[in-house]
Amino acid sequence: MNLYCIPYAGCSARVYDSWQRHLPDSVTVMPMELPGRGARCVAEPIDELAPLLADLYQQLDLTSPYVLFGHSYGAVIAFELAKLLRSKGDPEPAALMVSASRAPRLLGADADTHRLSDAELTKRLAELGGTPQELLENEELMEVYLPVIRADYRILGEYGTGSPGTVGCPVVAFYGDADDEADLASVEEWANFTDSAFGVEKIHGDHFFLHAAESELVAAVEAVCTKGELS
Template sequence: MTVTDRWVLRLRGAETSPRVRLICIPYAGGSPEAFRAWSSGLAPDVELLAVQLPGRGARLRHPLYEDWKPLLDDTFAALEPYLREPHAFYGHSFGGRLAYELTHLAETRFPDRTRRLFVGGCRSPDVPQQTPLLHTRTDADFRAALEQMGGSPAEVLRNDLLMAMLLPTIRGEIRLAEMWQDWHPGGVLAPITAVYGRDDPIDSHREMRHWPRFSRGRGEVVELAGGHFFMTSHGPELVHIINTRLEEDDG
């Protein structure tokens, strides 16, 4: 298995020559398999890829990242073979932050190849992180907060053995998400579509309304029904938005 094989899952190839690759990055501790349900809804000429970070699936025992720079360097190196052709990023929550940082790198190395950046459930870079910080809580309080957020089944969160394996990954990536801030004056060239859940108590319209400021092209903020994890609860609606915007970008 190559480094790229470990990092990137091809969830669906395009039925024809791919017009664009959609590279998806999950939320903290999330599985890239969460995006597989999008396969049937995406336009037939869109290839669907997902990034598999350390600490889950086949990479469960791989070392976790504690700082942004090595995470970015390694993720970008694994994605490089896929960034030479037209592509777009979708990142959710922590994944939205990582997708934004990768867009900066991709636009430097492969100009005009990033068609669009989609961010879901992710505060804009200029919005301060809410406090108290989630990653500093005790295990019991941390698990209770995760259950309130609704991203994982209760039976998983209440399984002590399973959570002993998963908590370090979730906590570590939430820590990175909470430490993230605006490091790039000027934003990115790619259009940005920022999507939030109407009932999201974490990243509402208030936290996401400034995302258009971070595109030197076009930017928009779109509301969907659902909470913080609308990408799974309202996947077809989100995929429709993605299809529509990618079609517009190709027009």
Template sequence: MNKTTTTSPWIKIFQPSSHPKLRLFCFHSSASGASLFRLWGKHLPSNIEVCAIQLPGRETRIKETLITKWDDLLSSLTKDLQPFLTEYPFVFFGHSLGGLICFEVARKLRAKKLPTPKYMFISGRRAPHIPIDNQLHQASNQTLISTLREYGGTPEAVLENQDLMELFLPILRADFTLNEKYIYSLEAPFEFPIVAFRGINDTAVNLQQLSEWEKHTVGNFALHEFPGGHMFFLQQPETLIEAILKFM
């Protein structure tokens, strides 16, 4: 079988594996991109291939229009994923907004009777049936910058650079729009297991909101906390990766 190589703008494979036994699809958080997972392959066995999802309007897709509607996102992304889903087993990892996206992608795959992930790993995102009360997509620029500072992961020099913020804030606002305008619809829970993660000091999701992911699987459910805030794995991803590997 010839291994699929990607020309899709949606999928970035930083360290291709010639014969992967498993693909790890990683969905990034708001205002970030596929590069969030650029170095993950270095902490994984060579036969696990990291496929990082890249939303439009950032990094290699900076000239493309930002997406704020779920239908626009899911139809295009699912179409480009399809060639990758029948070759090797795969799992999903999504952080924050990425957790919600991979949940909806898995639902879309199931509806189309396509292969679904063996596991879904969700990080830093409340369960999808819990609405977001403190909406920020129409907040002032200053409020958005304060939120970024609270989440951690963005250097202070970047937060204080007006030119960079003029590029960065529309991406953040679009991603927050997608996250906050999401409307949950009731469907059957998944059969594959779900594992949820958070930083102990994460102000974006509390333990109760995270534990509610258990309602979305009839399989096993596990929950793990790590030291740190919302972007707890940014400096040392290997700690999180080790936890994921225990399930694979």
């Protein structure tokens, strides 16, 4: 089983580098690097959904069983990628795992973030957490980082709050029990965006439990990958 993982806004897919050591050999972690970060840092960030999905589509091996996982912003992108696969008649993922993300029709809170000034956006990132303080305080690095995070937030901002359709695969949603950004009620709404089974899993931590509760989260992801377990 290939486990394709999409990172949160502004983040490199290297955030998933440590996952493989927690997983059995039967599950292969496939981090999906977005342009402008990590190994693709010299590429121009993509700030429109359709070309970003086309880019990610090229990274998939559809000849092997697979699942999709996305955290926060990455969950929305994973959902849209699953929809694209369905529309093309391609093999759909065995499961779509959305982590720390409100359901699509509840995403309006970040609508104007990409329009903030550099100073305002930096302040917003500091308030959210998840961005290292040493990065926020380094002007040269922030000149490189801000266009990347702004591109991601533009996609979120222009995503809309209507009904964006459904996927045909099971969906399992992970939420942090101390996450003010995506609480249980907003995460449970994902049930309305699949025509298949739905499950929800509580993980201890705030919006960035991806880091603080890595072993707990990966164990839950492994159960979905190897046993198809949905709560």
